[in-house]
Amino acid sequence: MHSFVDSPQHDWLEQSWRRSQQAGLDEQHVPEHVRLEQDQLVLRQYQAKHLTAAVEQLAVPLFNQMFAGTNSRLILTDGEGVIIGAWGQSRFEQRLTSIALESGVCWQESLKGTNAIGTALADQRFVMVVGDQHFIRKHRFISCSAGPVFSPSGELLGVLDITSEQKVHSEQTRMLIQNMVQLIENCLLCQVPNGKIRVDVAFDKQLLNSGWQGIVIADEAGHVVAHNAVAARLLDHRRMLGCHIDALMDNSLKTVSRSLVPSGELVFNCQPIQKAETVPRSSPVYSPSCPLHFGDSRMEQAWQQACKLINKDVSLLILGETGVGKGEFVKQLHSQSQRHTGPLVAVNCGALPQDLIESELFGYAPGAFTGASKQGYQGKVRQADKGILFLDEIADMPLAAQCRLLHVLQEKEVVPIGCNQPSKVDIQIVAATHKNLDELVAQGLFRQDLYYRLNGLILTLPALRERQDCEALIAAIHRKHQTAEQHICEHLMTLLTAYHWPGNIRELDNVLRVASLLSDEAELLMLSHLPQHIAEPLLKQEAGGRAETATGKDLRTTISDTLLETYRANKGNISKTARMLGVSRNTLYRKLRKLGIS
Structure with a gap:
């Protein structure tokens, strides 16, 4: 342990390091x-949406102004130390990813050793951890300042942290974090149920709007329902909840229009709580960044545009090649929308038989046709009522079904097969396809009027x-997918990033899942762990690229380099190497001998 830990002013640090060692x-x-699974992270982000909204409104602007141009990030965790939001330099975000300081990762002290987030949680107070004070050596290139955020009832909601790539955080950073936390807690204070009257208290009227004033929240009858710690100190009254404001202030506050009034050395201001001071529960709160990317501007733009319109009764049309993640995009969008409590009903229009698609979508009355259920069938459209209907591969929908869908979009009602009575539905339509709908419209294979109904926003x-x-x-x-602590070797990562991936993310996910299982928990995932059907095109692409770009090398030299790299990646396994290169074992032996390898 470092010598500075033993000094009296670092008792808290000594205790934190000791806890880190005791945690093993x-x-x-x-x-x-x-690290949380993506669906668990999205749930936690939703549960903390009011806290996140307060941070974005009050803390992010201050952070951007004070730390503009620096390698710094503003980080928000929930009450268990799981990172649920981050703002700041994107290039520094990539550096922090190397130590897993990113959304979804838990930074409790028992898991990560002494760090500002985890230690602030453990001690439930403001903490500044600078450089070498971090317990884990790899974390010592950063300095962090963090403060816990509490609810009006005293519940620990989370931690707000500033992390920078510098040796020392100044006293200014400490004051900034404390000020941010105070502003956020005051904002949450004004959102308590039944809060109708707000009373600000200070020793000087210049401090009444400073963010450091005492705040008391009362209900319509004047009884205190919440207050901050500053108010308890200024009024010297520890048990304020339930008391009447008159008794606390020793002044009559029967109207909400009362002006500043001196009370001994104190001044106060009483006013009704304005809706503008709160984050409305009905207002959609979006995550600060799309959880489906790690710095891609096109994905982020699509996400932000979709979030702005998903609650505005505008149809969305999502385009993209097969496997790019259209379905996952819609799942995330549903979780962030006002319809998150309603169903997300997904229909693959290309997978349904042509003669059944109408009954699947629109339902049918009992006994509507031969083979129909005696109870009838509700249909996907009515199942999606109060929620989102996701029509994947919309281009494969038959023209007859397109006509009925157009009626649903226009009239907000559906008429099941064999029924004359329409049923009203409240649904948001999101459609997707990998095909060119403009061309299909021109060929008469897709209704133009439906196309214009679906393409309110094209992403x-x-x-x-x-x-x-x-x-x-x-x-x-x-x-x-990794089954143990494992990294992708540099050579394999180069091959994977250069590959054209015709199946996109779906193909990549399958390949990495299989490779991780085949790796037998090796420390490095290597080319030899990949199934042959993907390893071969990766190598051919690399050999082709070298043949085109190599300077002063002929094709034979390039192929020899590839052969040696594959041989070494397979740790001298002749059978694997020959199989990946698509040559016989005898040919491989002969080429290795020519290269001086016996």
Whole structure:
């Protein structure tokens, strides 16, 4: 342990380091990352949406102004230390990803050793951890300042943290975090149920709007329902809940229009709680960034545009190649929309038999046709009432079904087969396809009027080969499937990022899942762990690229280099190497001998 830990002013640090050691951590080794599954993370982000909204409204602007141009990030966790939001320099975000300081990862002290987030949680107070004060050696390139955020009832809601790539955080950073936390807690204070009257208290009227004033919230009858710690200190009254404001202030506050009034050395202001001071529960709160990418501008733009319109009764049409993640995009969008409590009903129009698609979508009355159920069938459209109907592969929908769908969109009602009585439905339509609908309209294979109804907003998701975050995405998918602490070797990562991936993310996910299972928990995932059907095109693409770009090398030299790399990646396994290169064992032996390898 460092000598500074033993000094009296660092008692808290000594205790934190001791807890880290007792948790079984080793400062020389990076601890295992505890990372939530994406659906669990989205749920936690939704549960903390009012806290996140307060941070975006009050803390992010201050952070952007004070830390503009620096390698810094503003990080928000929930009450268990799971990162649920982050803002700041995107290039620094990639550096922090190397130590898993990213959304979905838990940074409790027992898991990550001494760090501002985890130690602030453990001690439930403001903490600044600078450089070498971090328990884990690999974390010592950063400095962090963090403060816990409490609800009006005293519940620990989360931690707000500023992390920077610098040796020392100044006293200014400490004051900034404390000010941010105070502003956020005051904002949440004004959102308590039954809160109708707000009373600000201070020693000087100049402080009444400073963010550091005492705040008391009362109901319509004047009884206190919440207050902050500053108010308890200023009024010297520890048990304020339930008391009447008159008794507390020793002044009559029967109207909400009362002006500033001195009360001894105190001044106060009483006013009704304005809706503008709160974050309305009905207002949609979106995550600060799309959880489906790691720095791709096209994905982020599509996400932000979709979030702005998903609650505005505007149909969305999502385009993109097969496997780019259109379905996952819609799932995330549903979880962030006002319809999140309603169903998300997905229909693959291309997978349904042509003669059944209408009954599947629109339902039917009992005994409507031969073979129909005696109870009838509700249909996907009515199942999606109060929610979102996702029509995947919409281009494959028959023209007759297109006509009925158009009626649903126009009239907000559906008429089941064999029934004369329409049923009203409240649904949001999201459609998707990998085909060119403009061409299908021109060929008469898709109704033009339906196309114009569906394309209120057209979003195009990029192919995997076009994405700016390809390497980070590959690493994230690999982490999802790895069976032990494992990294992708540099050579394999180069091959994977250069590959054209005709099946996009779906194909990549399958390949990494199989490769992780075949790796036998090796420390490095290598080319030899990939199934042959993908390893061969990766090698051919690499050999072709070298043949085109090599300077001063002929094709024979390039192929020899590839052969040697494959041989070494397979740790000298002749059978695997020959299989990957598509040559016989005898041919491989002969080529290796020519290269001086026996």
